[in-house]
Amino acid sequence: MKTVIISTLLTFVIFFSCKKEPEAPRPSKRQIIDLTHEFSEETVYWVTAKEFEMDVVAEGHTDHGYYYAANNFTTAEHGGTHIDAPIHFAANKQYVNEIPLEKLIGSAIKVDVSELALENPDYLIRIEDFTNWEKKNSMQIPDGSIVLLETGFSKYYPDKKKYLGTDKRGPEAVKLLHFPGLSPEAAKWLVENRNINSIGLDTPSIDYGQSNFFKAHVILLSENIPAFENLTNLDKLPSKGFDVVALPMKIKGGSGAPLRIVAFVND
Amino acid sequence: MKTVIISTLLTFVIFFSCKKEPEAPRPSKRQIIDLTHEFSEETVYWVTAKEFEMDVVAEGHTDHGYYYAANNFTTAEHGGTHIDAPIHFAANKQYVNEIPLEKLIGSAIKVDVSELALENPDYLIRIEDFTNWEKKNSMQIPDGSIVLLETGFSKYYPDKKKYLGTDKRGPEAVKLLHFPGLSPEAAKWLVENRNINSIGLDTPSIDYGQSNFFKAHVILLSENIPAFENLTNLDKLPSKGFDVVALPMKIKGGSGAPLRIVAFVND
Numbered sequence: 001m002k003t004v005i006i007s008t009l010l011t012f013v014i015f016f017s018c019k020k021e022p023e024a025p026r027p028s029k030r031q032i033i034d035l036t037h038e039f040s041e042e043t044v045y046w047v048t049a050k051e052f053e054m055d056v057v058a059e060g061h062t063d064h065g066y067y068y069a070a071n072n073f074t075t076a077e078h079g080g081t082h083i084d085a086p087i088h089f090a091a092n093k094q095y096v097n098e099i100p101l102e103k104l105i106g107s108a109i110k111v112d113v114s115e116l117a118l119e120n121p122d123y124l125i126r127i128e129d130f131t132n133w134e135k136k137n138s139m140q141i142p143d144g145s146i147v148l149l150e151t152g153f154s155k156y157y158p159d160k161k162k163y164l165g166t167d168k169r170g171p172e173a174v175k176l177l178h179f180p181g182l183s184p185e186a187a188k189w190l191v192e193n194r195n196i197n198s199i200g201l202d203t204p205s206i207d208y209g210q211s212n213f214f215k216a217h218v219i220l221l222s223e224n225i226p227a228f229e230n231l232t233n234l235d236k237l238p239s240k241g242f243d244v245v246a247l248p249m250k251i252k253g254g255s256g257a258p259l260r261i262v263a264f265v266n267d
Numbered sequence: 268m269k270t271v272i273i274s275t276l277l278t279f280v281i282f283f284s285c286k287k288e289p290e291a292p293r294p295s296k297r298q299i300i301d302l303t304h305e306f307s308e309e310t311v312y313w314v315t316a317k318e319f320e321m322d323v324v325a326e327g328h329t330d331h332g333y334y335y336a337a338n339n340f341t342t343a344e345h346g347g348t349h350i351d352a353p354i355h356f357a358a359n360k361q362y363v364n365e366i367p368l369e370k371l372i373g374s375a376i377k378v379d380v381s382e383l384a385l386e387n388p389d390y391l392i393r394i395e396d397f398t399n400w401e402k403k404n405s406m407q408i409p410d411g412s413i414v415l416l417e418t419g420f421s422k423y424y425p426d427k428k429k430y431l432g433t434d435k436r437g438p439e440a441v442k443l444l445h446f447p448g449l450s451p452e453a454a455k456w457l458v459e460n461r462n463i464n465s466i467g468l469d470t471p472s473i474d475y476g477q478s479n480f481f482k483a484h485v486i487l488l489s490e491n492i493p494a495f496e497n498l499t500n501l502d503k504l505p506s507k508g509f510d511v512v513a514l515p516m517k518i519k520g521g522s523g524a525p526l527r528i529v530a531f532v533n534d
Contacts, residue, residue, distance in 0.1 A: 071525055097305050217333075
């Protein structure tokens with residue numbers, strides 16, 4: 001279990017905001033769920049991207065008597081659990097350091113397509129998957145939502161053959177990629193008919209593995225809707241009624257960045 | 268202004284947790300304050316550490332018609348706004364990926380020592396600075412607090428001569444470092460008499476520039492109390508009654524990591 005149960009900041013807020021009603025305090029506990037994979041030599045990157053590399057600088061006791069450990073590391077911006085900034089696929093749009101925090105922090109929903117996606121690694125998430133969610137939950141996707149898409153593929157992580165469709169690397173491996181993603185039609189429907197803040201999923205890319213033109217990326221990022229990729233633990237989230245805090249490394253001029261992302265779920 | 272005013276996740280929680288009292292809804296707005304410096308070629312690192320380097324992989328329109336930008340980067344774990352994991356100065360303690368999220372998310376206080384520290388770049392934060400905070404606020408530092416120390420030095424960032432005391436680099440520059448930090452006595456008092464979750468400040472190190480033995484590091488990290496360094500915007504925080512979310516990059520076996528840290532302040 002990578003989750004911890006704690007009295008979060010929310011507990012205090014609930015408590016203080018309800019103090020006029022002391023007979024019914026509601027210091028409910030919320031669970032913090034880490035939606036982030038670790039960075040290591042196992043971290044999954046795009047088949048053409050530079051992988052994570054750590055360089056040990058110091059590790060052990062020093063002449064001065066104290067212990068000391070420190071490392072350097074090198075990575076592509078787009079690998080492991082990370083964010084795509086709008087500029088990644090849309091000229092003149094926001095760099096990662098320019099994304100307003102309001103896009104990355106707030107109320108979230110989850111659309112579970114894992115039943116269909118686990119049967120078909122080329123599955124494209126359809127408009128119908130969203131309208132079905134809305135019917136089932138008797139509401140439209142709320143304005144300002146962070147939308148998470150559960151394909152179930154994080155259970156294969158970091159097995160590249162299962163998760164990416166191939167364990168080969170280099171340009172010639174691109175055509176061997178097989179994993180689900182968001183259809184361009186559904187991306188277009190979302191930006192034209194709903195008002196979401198950001199989107200994320202548990203595969204290496206918001207476009208599916210067999211994509212040639214990365215249209216879902218272009219459609220979303222052109223509207224300054226950032227995308228979170230390679231998420232995990234989405235199976236631990238309900239369909240609605242939870243919050244997400246997604247904080248990327250603040251790289252000036254970055255097209256994306258390593259992301260730490262957590263969810264707050266009512267216990 | 269690096270801050271944005273939004274209806275945060277907290278707003279929703281307050282609203283729903285108070286819905287039994289509809290005549291007095293309190294959907295108060297909270298301000299999100301980014302306490303993080305950007306990573307760039309200007310980012311301040313320890314004089315002996317590898318600085319941030321970005322390597323442009325792609326930037327421009329592709330043969331397929333879409334725009335594409337991507338970069339790689341290299342950095343020391345300990346530079347810019349970052350976290351010191353317990354293992355950084357304490358053998359067998361937590362790596363950065365092992366720090367429980369409950370240590371990094373929650374209620375915070377700020378101790379402002381900027382008046383004294385800006386007059387003396389070798390200022391050591393004393394036990395008295397904490398007991399004075401407690402007298403002024405008529406309370407002990409609450410159990411589980413994230414404690415932020417404002418020296419005022421972030422106003423010098425990224426001017427190395429003013430912020431670090433020197434713009435020279437290499438081992439011979441270490442003795443030229445001058446900036447305030449936490450005294451070993453006050454660190455010892457905190458771990459023995461109070462029960463804090465983590466600590467942070469707006470200088471390059473929790474130990475002051477002239478430290479030889481990094482005792483404040485050793486004392487805090489040995490108790491698995493992580494430290495946040497090179498913070499900014501602490502002047503925008505009140506002394507108490509705010510929350511912090513500090514999310515480091517999840518580096519397996521990391522002694523520290525780049526950190527994105529934000530505060531939620533009542534408007």
